[in-house]
Amino acid sequence: MEKVKVVAPATLSNLGSGFDVFGMALSEPFDIIEARKTSEPGVIIESVEGWGAEVITLDAALNSTGVAAAEVLKKSNADFGIAFNIKKGFRPGSGIGSSGASAAGGAVAANLLLKNKLPPRDIVACAAESERVTSGSFHADNVGPCVLGGFTVIRCYEPLELKKITPPKNLGVVVVMPSFTVKTLDARTVIPKQVKLSDMIYEVGNASSLVLGMCSGDVDLIGKSMTDIVVEPSRSKLNPGLMDAKKAAIEAGAAGSFLGGSGPCVIAIFDNSLTDGKPILDAMLDSYKRANIAVDKTWITTWGEGCRSL
Known part of the structure; x- marks a missing residue:
């Protein structure tokens, strides 16, 4: 693949009693992350559009999508770079995982461009590193379900271990x-x-x-x-x-x-x-x-x- 487009949904974290442990992906709203390979190494954020775009930096070293993608490229020893275009479907500071969706979408998109794909746990870990940069702490209760879907439980952070459960249909x-x-x-x-x-x-x-x-x-x-x-x-x-x-x-x-x-x-x-x-x-x-x-x-x-x- 030379380019990909990824839907990254909003997520619920904590769910009341599960602080920093429980998370659940939603069907909507969602971000759309577009990524394409570049010959030059590194990550570029070309544009951010949509709700709240005016407060989101284009600096890849501080942008949720950029940080997560860079972690994937680093972990996989990739010999290419990635350029991103981000369309926000819900605003930052919402409480339903705006930065987590951008981070997870960036990590998943970068992984799709790899020849040798990283396992899901590593993708979640790369996205969680982005949360550390943007929100001050390494937490995976939003990025976990955003990557894996459904309801997720973080059994342990060191080492990171997640379990997925399919929620009731109703x-x-x-x-x-x-x-x-x-x-x-x-x-x-x-x-x-x-x-x-x-x-x-x-x-x-x-x-x-x-x-x-x-x-x-x-x-x-x-x-x-x-x-x-x-x-x-x-x-x-x-x-x-x-x-x-x-x-x-x-x-x-x-x-x-x-x-x-x-x-x-x-x-x-x-x-x-x-x-x-x-x-x-x-x-x-x-x-x-x-x-x-x-x-x-x-x-x-x-x-x-x-x-x-x-």
């Missing part, structure tokens, strides 16, 4: 994106440095039952288990309207609701064999309207298969 997702942004770097500074033993037990119990729900296809159990009493409450001060929006979603029939990543997106899940999710979305929008908080965009979607070539 798992619907509502995404509400308020108009303000939250930087991952800022959101990580408010996280408690120490956790009470009782809180740890609570989190482990819910995280374990969430995985059980994914494996057994129990949407209600998944929703009940999306409960976090450590990270999410500490981030609520950066995400006005969060708690009321979550409450509105549950009262409208959602199985569970949680803060998407660092925010500001608020997520609700539901059984799409019972409802189309619109009453849940309407209730969340009414909550934000009462709080005089503008909403940029909403989606009613489901889980997806991760990066794919077009």
Whole structure:
């Protein structure tokens, strides 16, 4: 291959009780990453278009796509370079893995251009290195599901080990994106440095039952288990309207609701064999309207298969 085009979807991280461990790919929205080989070594970002493009650097050493692709080329000892054109389908600072999609898309595109392909774990690791540069920490809860698709669990970071689970077919997702942004770097500074033993037990119990729900296809159990009493409450001060929006979603029939990543997106899940999710979305929008908080965009979607070539 001399050139490729890759769809890189938005992702949900944490899913309430699984901070830096759980992630899930969405069917939409998504970025489109176009890449072509160049004779000169190195990575070039030729253009960034779409939502939020004005705040995304063309410096490949600082751009999510560029850093991830460079890691792939380095790990594979490639003798060529890559030029990228990026089309953003959702904005940075959204809480649904904008930088992760760009990073994963760059890593997957670079890997497709290789003669000898890297294994999926290495692709995820290269994309996670990009997250270290752009958000200040090596984390794979967004790039993992973006590369692999479905629901992913990070068993271990050193060495990096991920497991993929196929979510229930009837798992619907509502995404509400308020108009303000939250930087991952800022959101990580408010996280408690120490956790009470009782809180740890609570989190482990819910995280374990969430995985059980994914494996057994129990949407209600998944929703009940999306409960976090450590990270999410500490981030609520950066995400006005969060708690009321979550409450509105549950009262409208959602199985569970949680803060998407660092925010500001608020997520609700539901059984799409019972409802189309619109009453849940309407209730969340009414909550934000009462709080005089503008909403940029909403989606009613489901889980997806991760990066794919077009």
